[in-house]
Amino acid sequence: MPSHTKDAAVAVTQAASFQDDQAQAPSARFSDWLVFQAGSDWAAATEHEFTKAIGDGTMPAPAYVRYLIEDYTFITDLASTLGYLVAKAPTMRSKARLSAFLALLTSEENDYFERSFAALNVPETTYRTAAQGPVTRQFSNLLLTSSGKGTYAEGLACLLCAEWVYLTWGLREAKKPRPEAFYLAEWIDLHAVPGFESFVGWLREEMDVVGNALSEAERQRVAQCFKDMCALEVAFFDAVWEGS
Numbered sequence: 347m348p349s350h351t352k353d354a355a356v357a358v359t360q361a362a363s364f365q366d367d368q369a370q371a372p373s374a375r376f377s378d379w380l381v382f383q384a385g386s387d388w389a390a391a392t393e394h395e396f397t398k399a400i401g402d403g404t405m406p407a408p409a410y411v412r413y414l415i416e417d418y419t420f421i422t423d424l425a426s427t428l429g430y431l432v433a434k435a436p437t438m439r440s441k442a443r444l445s446a447f448l449a450l451l452t453s454e455e456n457d458y459f460e461r462s463f464a465a466l467n468v469p470e471t472t473y474r475t476a477a478q479g480p481v482t483r484q485f486s487n488l489l490l491t492s493s494g495k496g497t498y499a500e501g502l503a504c505l506l507c508a509e510w511v512y513l514t515w516g517l518r519e520a521k522k523p524r525p526e527a528f529y530l531a532e533w534i535d536l537h538a539v540p541g542f543e544s545f546v547g548w549l550r551e552e553m554d555v556v557g558n559a560l561s562e563a564e565r566q567r568v569a570q571c572f573k574d575m576c577a578l579e580v581a582f583f584d585a586v587w588e589g590s
């Protein structure tokens with residue numbers, strides 16, 4: 347087994363190509379290779395202080411308000427990204443998985459945001475008209491460009507990174523007793539329920555299949571999308587946590 351599949355989070359050296367990985371271990375997964383290529387940003391995103399404060403219930407309300415306002419604009423762009431991916435997905439099964447997630451994002455998750463804004467006294471005009479901060483703008487640019495103008499594989503890599511980071515911290519924080527504030531407790535549950543775990547499992551399988559069929563040059567482009575998303579997840583948490 348290549349060493350990075352044992353501990354992708356602490357990888358410090360540049361991996362060889364995915365082809366080299368497969369030569370060493372035919373069962374090597376393209377999705378694991380993407381995590382390895384993201385280097386230290388993977389652990390920085392999944393273990394960010396902000397995510398631990400959600401689970402500990404120590405989240406300051408102003409930081410969470412900043413987060414929700416920015417994240418509402420992010421998930422709006424994520425919904426558009428899913429639209430592009432549904433259009434580009436090669437099979438009915440893939441289109442069905444992606445559109446089911448799009449339906450969840452625009453119903454259950456949208457409802458979560460609206461109830462949380464109400465509880466935190468954020469007026470509707472504020473969150474509906476909020477201008478994106480610089481990090482969220484970069485996120486949008488990457489998401490919409492890679493899924494809209496790029497290939498299915500590039501857009502899928504962005505979506506996989508975003509959802510896998512959230513599943514990773516969500517499952518960890520779900521082991522703690524839930525915080526009292528419903529908006530913290532529900533945000534953990536949304537990212538730790540079996541349905542979400544199954545969706546991220548499917549995204550990984552899809553990425554593995556698609557990645558296996560790519561040329562080495564295309565794999566490098568996909569790895570760059572995944573890595574850039576990972577770095578932006580860290581910058582996003584930093585910005586809302588520090589209020590910068």
Ligand SMILES: Cc1ncc(CN)c(N)n1
Nearest residue numbers: 417420421508509512582
């Ligand atoms: C920035 C960000 N990344 C990922 C997710 C999980 N959908 C999210 N809500 N926000």
